[in-house]
Amino acid sequence: MDTIGIAVIGAGAIGRTHIDTLAKMQKTGQGHLALAAVVEPGPQGQALASAHGVPCFCDVAALIDARAAQAAIVATPNETHLPISTMLLTSNLPVLLEKPVAESLESALALIRIVDETGVPLLVGHHRRHNPITKAARDAIRSGRIGNLVLATVTCSLAKTPSYFDAAWRRTPGAGGPLLINLVHEIDLLRHFFGEIANVQAISSNARRGHAVEDTAAVIVTFVKGGVATLGISDAASGPWAWDLSAGENPARFPAHDISAHHYAGSKAGLSLPDLTLWEPDDEPDWTRKLKTTRLPLQAADPYIEQLLHFVQLIREGGMPLVDVRDATANLIVLDAIRTAATKRQEVAVDLRALGG
Template identity: 40%
Template structure:
C-alpha cells in the first residue's frame, strides 16, 4: 500500500479545520503539521496527533511535510505562498489567491519560475454536481448557452465578524470572501468574462466593506450573466444552503444558479434539466424537467485527493494559480465598476506577461 503523503495546514480556523477533516477521510494523505499562532487553536490541533508550530518559520525549519495548505486570512496568502515556493513546497492556497491581482501575479510568477505546483482552493469545482453540470453542457443538452444567473444571499451574524476583525476591513466583504466562489463557477461553466458592470452598497453595520452587490457580466462566449450577493439578507438562495456541502448550514430544497440555453435550462445545485419535447423548442409545447444523476462525494476530500495526485504523480492542477488569478480579476473589476460607476473591460492575461512579472 502506498505511503500516505504528509500535508501541513497553516491556519486552524473554520476552514483549516475542514481541511483537517478532509485529510482524515483521504486514504492517500495524512495531517503532518498545523501552523497556528493562537494558543487555543494550537491545543485543539495537538489533539489530532500532529506536530504544531506557532509560525511558518518554525515549520519550515523542522520540515516534515510534502505539501502545504494555506487557510490563513486573505491578506497573508501571497507572503506565505511565496515562503512555501521558496522552500520548494507545493501549496494549495485558499480562495481568493490574493487580495489584489497584482500580488497574485507575483506569486504565480515565483511558483512557475521555481517549478512548484500552486493550486487555489475553489473547491466547488470538485463537487460532482458541478462535474455533472459541465458534462451536460458539453453534451449539448442545453444547446447554445445564452444566460447564467447566480444568487448568493445569506445573513452572517454579528458574532462572525466579532470573531475576526479582518472580516470588517476592505477586501473582506461578501464580494471577495463569498462571491469569488460563484464567479469561479460561472467562469468554469460559461467561459471567460470580458466585461463587468456592478453596483454595491456599503455595510449597514458600519464596516469598511460592502454588504450587498450585483453585477452584469458579459462572457466571451456570448453568454450574459447576472449575479447578486449579500451577507445581510435572510434568504435560502445561496450555494451554502442548497448544495449540502457542509452540515453547518441548514439545507433547503432551493436552487441558486440558473443556466439557460437554446435547447434547455439547468438549475443548480438540484441538477434539474428543463426541456421541451423531442421537437424544436416552443413555449406553447409542454416542458418538463429531468433530474441528472451525479456521484455523492465530498468536494473537499476530492480536492485533497487531487492535491495528492499533483504532489505524488505530477498531475496538472485543476484550479491553478492562473485560474485563481482570472477569477480574482473579475472580482476586482466588480469592485472597481461599483466604485467608479462604469463598465470595466477584461482581457485574458497573456502567459508571457504572467510568467515574467514580479
C-alpha cells in the same frame, strides 16, 4: 505507498474543515495522507493539534525548520496568502492555497512568478470544481443540451452572524467583503461553464452592516461567447438561495436546503444548480408548453476529499492543477473589474492580458 504528511496553516473556519477532512481520510487510508502539523498563532491551535496528536507551530518558519510536513494547506486570511505560499514553495513544499488566490492582483501576479520559478505544485482551493455536481453540469453544458447560454441568474444570500465579523480582515477593504470571499466562487463556476467574461457592470452597498467593505452587490456579466448573467450577493440577507446553503458540501457548518441557486437558460433548455435539474421542452422551445424535468445522474462525493485526492496526486505524479494559479488569478481580475464598475458606475472590460499567453 509512502504517506504524505500535510500541515494545515490557519486553524480558523475553513482550516478546521481541512483538519477534519484530513483526519477522516487518514482513518480510512484514503489517499495515503496524514495530518502532520497545525500552524496557528491563536490559542485554539495547540488544543486542536493535541487532539490530533500532531505538533503545533506558531508560524510557518518554525514548521519549515522542523521539516514536519511534506506539503501544506494555506487557510489563513487573504492578505497572508502570498507571503506564506512563497515561504512554502521556495522550501519545496507543495501548497493547497485557499481561495481567493490573493488579496490583490499585484500579489497574485507575484505568486505566479514564484510558482513558475520554483516549479513546485500549487493548487488553488476552489473546492466546488472538485464537486461531481460541477463536473456533471459542465458535461451537460458542453454536450449542447441547453444550447447556447442566453441568460443566467445566480443568487448568493448568506445571513452571516455578527460574530463572523470579529475577525477584522473580513471587514477590511482589500482583504474581506463578500465579493472577494464569496462571489469569487460564483465567478469561478461561471467561467468554468461558459468561458471568459468580456464585460461587467455592478452596484454595491454597505448600507446593511455599515462596514468599510460592501455587504451587498448586484452584478451583470457578459460572456465573450455571448450570453449574459446577473448575480445578486449579500452577506446580510436571509434566505436559502445560495450554493453554500443548497449543495450540501459542508454539512458540519451549513445545513442544505432543497432549492436551486444557479439558473442557466439556454437557446434549447434550462439547467438549475446545484439540484442538477434539466428543464427541456418536448419539441421546440415554446413558453406556452410545460417543460419536462430530468435530474441528471450524480455520484455524490465530498469536494474537500476530492480536492485533497487531486492535491496528493499532483504531488506524486505531477501534472496540471485543476485550478492553477493563473486560472484563479483570472477570477481576481474579474473581481477587480466588478469593484471598479461598482465604484465608477460604468461598464468595465475584463482584461486578462496580465496573465500572458
